[in-house]
Amino acid sequence: MIFSKQLTQWRDQVNENLDLFLPSENSHPTRLHQAIRHSMEAGGKRLRPILVLAAHQLFPNRIDPMPAALAVEYIHTYSLIHDDLPAMDDSDLRRGRISCHKAFEEATAILAGDALQPMAFELLVKGYAEYPELGLDLVRILAETAGNRHLVGGQMQDLLSEGKKPEEENLKYIHENKTAAMFRASLQMGLRIGNMGNNEDKMRMMGKAGRSLGLAFQSIDDLLDITSSSEELGKDADHDSEQGKVTWVTLKGEEEARKLAAQLTENAREELKKVGGDLEFLMELTSFLLDRKS
Numbered sequence: 585m586i587f588s589k590q591l592t593q594w595r596d597q598v599n600e601n602l603d604l605f606l607p608s609e610n611s612h613p614t615r616l617h618q619a620i621r622h623s624m625e626a627g628g629k630r631l632r633p634i635l636v637l638a639a640h641q642l643f644p645n646r647i648d649p650m651p652a653a654l655a656v657e658y659i660h661t662y663s664l665i666h667d668d669l670p671a672m673d674d675s676d677l678r679r680g681r682i683s684c685h686k687a688f689e690e691a692t693a694i695l696a697g698d699a700l701q702p703m704a705f706e707l708l709v710k711g712y713a714e715y716p717e718l719g720l721d722l723v724r725i726l727a728e729t730a731g732n733r734h735l736v737g738g739q740m741q742d743l744l745s746e747g748k749k750p751e752e753e754n755l756k757y758i759h760e761n762k763t764a765a766m767f768r769a770s771l772q773m774g775l776r777i778g779n780m781g782n783n784e785d786k787m788r789m790m791g792k793a794g795r796s797l798g799l800a801f802q803s804i805d806d807l808l809d810i811t812s813s814s815e816e817l818g819k820d821a822d823h824d825s826e827q828g829k830v831t832w833v834t835l836k837g838e839e840e841a842r843k844l845a846a847q848l849t850e851n852a853r854e855e856l857k858k859v860g861g862d863l864e865f866l867m868e869l870t871s872f873l874l875d876r877k878s
Contacts, residue, residue: 587868594637598630598657601650605707619688619696623665624657626679631801631873632770633657638869639774639790642861643781651711652722652773658704659730660766665697667739701730718781722773729769738762742829750835756799758830763805764798771797775859786859793855800848801873803841806831808878810838849874 602624607617633653640649668675668683669690676683685693705723712719729735738761745754771794772787780786810833832841849870856863856870 587865587872590865591634591869591872594634595630597650598633598637598653599627601654602657605654615688615692616695616699619684619692620699622681622687623678623684623696624661626681628679630657632660632766634869635767635770635794636774636777638866639771640778641865642775642859642863643778644862645777645779647715647718647777648711649774649777651707652777653770655704655707655711655722655726656766656770656773658700658707659726659735662697662700662704663730663735663739665693665700669693672739672743704730718777721776721781725769725773725776729765734761734765738765745830748830750830752835755830755832755835759799759802759832760795763802764795767798767801768794770794778861780861789855789858793852793859796848796852796855797870797873800845800852800870803832803845803848804874804876806833807838807841807845808876809833845874 606621606624609618609621611617633656636649636653636656664678665684667673668678669685676686678684681687683693684696688696704726708719708722708726712722731737738758741754742758742762745758768791771790775781775787775790809831832844836844853867853870856866
């Protein structure tokens, strides 16, 4: 009950702050800002910003982790807008709402995603202006994660792999960069803001925890894609197989994909124990993500 209450509270706080910081739908250019809010206000789990807040809670201090949490969600939402485009994954539904390019049109969706990227870094610069060294570290972590070697690179490889024979190393590369890298960054940014953020060993262990948790999340996502409905998922069900995408299910089958998710979750938990601090929420979150139905 305490976990559920905290999860809901943080999700609500993220949503309230997103509404506060995002440009109004009535601010010029209105169509751009309406498109941004269309995608951002669709909701979703807000998992990545919650990971920032939870990691900060391990060794909390008076520095507010919310600007970093919002910045992570800006980058995540931009990636979803662009991933849904016809030239990418060609999806009609996202977070239970019609995709941005369907609600508006492709050009506006592209520009909405484009705008969210610099907006994320503006949030970090302004939010941590009193702590320039911290702000610079947060910008570095997020920029490296969102760039060519991780988030964008993972999406590129995902597109190149469509319709091809599944290969484990290739699939691992895609998921480590397209999904797990943002989990790793979220946890490391939250830890960096906290009291132990300058501890290189803890930052490294947190990075390993984020990688394992992100890979476990993706393995469950692959399973849900074939076992859940579009209404349950809030996005197009069975879309991966229709697109000829490589997934853990196509590579290993359902049973092995579930075993993999369980093992990766345990790996994440072991690394979190090494990091230490107030781990209660994060430990429960790992179990929650493993057992999720959407």
